[in-house]
Amino acid sequence: MLEVKALTFSRGSQQFCYNLRAQRGEVVALLGQSGCGKSTLLAMIAGFVKATGHVSWNGQSMLEQSIAERPVSSLFQSHNLFDHLSIRQNLALGLDGSLKLNKAQQGHLHQVAQQLGIADLLDRRAADLSGGQIQRAALARALLRQRPILLLDEPFSALDPVLRYDGLKLVQQLARQHQLAVLLVTHQLSDARAIAESVAFIDQGQVVQQCSPAELQTHPANEQVAHYLRIANESLFTGEDGALA
Numbered sequence: 001m002l003e004v005k006a007l008t009f010s011r012g013s014q015q016f017c018y019n020l021r022a023q024r025g026e027v028v029a030l031l032g033q034s035g036c037g038k039s040t041l042l043a044m045i046a047g048f049v050k051a052t053g054h055v056s057w058n059g060q061s062m063l064e065q066s067i068a069e070r071p072v073s074s075l076f077q078s079h080n081l082f083d084h085l086s087i088r089q090n091l092a093l094g095l096d097g098s099l100k101l102n103k104a105q106q107g108h109l110h111q112v113a114q115q116l117g118i119a120d121l122l123d124r125r126a127a128d129l130s131g132g133q134i135q136r137a138a139l140a141r142a143l144l145r146q147r148p149i150l151l152l153d154e155p156f157s158a159l160d161p162v163l164r165y166d167g168l169k170l171v172q173q174l175a176r177q178h179q180l181a182v183l184l185v186t187h188q189l190s191d192a193r194a195i196a197e198s199v200a201f202i203d204q205g206q207v208v209q210q211c212s213p214a215e216l217q218t219h220p221a222n223e224q225v226a227h228y229l230r231i232a233n234e235s236l237f238t239g240e241d242g243a244l245a
């Protein structure tokens, strides 16, 4: 289990202090208004910013571990694949910087590529793929690292609704199959409803509520959460006939 307790970081006058839990095999959606500190929480867990307090995986503290040592892999909206390299080379880079994979690594790469439906794209250049194919490749690269905590920061937000839904369902399937603890930053309440066992609502650098998506809906912790849900649910931007208001 990923356990975050009073994990604290200060930037200027802003303070971030988080409490959160994520079990193996479960997706936790991070919701909250823009600028509330969702990405900052991921950066603190990954070790990109230096925090104090407590963050552990299966009881072992990660705080003193370097970024490379932490049991974490991440995928952000900007996928950082190299355009001029093939997908195979991009994935191999996740395993070995020299691109020299042994037989077992090559087999593993192929197996993950097959599971994500990109096995027939391995010899194409990243520059020649569509957005959805690229995000699948980036997800494959993150999975190849075989880390039990997967941090996803709006990885599919630039995709069309069908591809986004497919990507999210794939994440849920992978979390269950590989017993990953997944933290998913999203601006869409519907994403949380579709795949998350648990939702952490963040406001001003704190998790103000962590519960099931259904409980968030029925028992919002405060007026801030209730207001966010009202807006997310009501689709304020459309008139009764579905046209833009």
Ligand SMILES: Nc1ncnc2c1ncn2[C@@H]1O[C@H](COP(=O)(O)OP(=O)(O)OP(=O)(O)O)[C@@H](O)[C@H]1O
Binding pocket: 011, 014, 032, 033, 034, 035, 036, 037, 038, 039, 040, 041
């Ligand atoms: N590198 C940085 N330097 C200074 N301030 C930053 C930096 N990164 C983020 N912030 C500030 O920290 C706060 C939290 O930012 P963060 O990116 O974590 O929010 P978020 O909830 O992920 O936002 P969004 O939903 O818009 O992506 C914001 O006020 C932001 O302006």
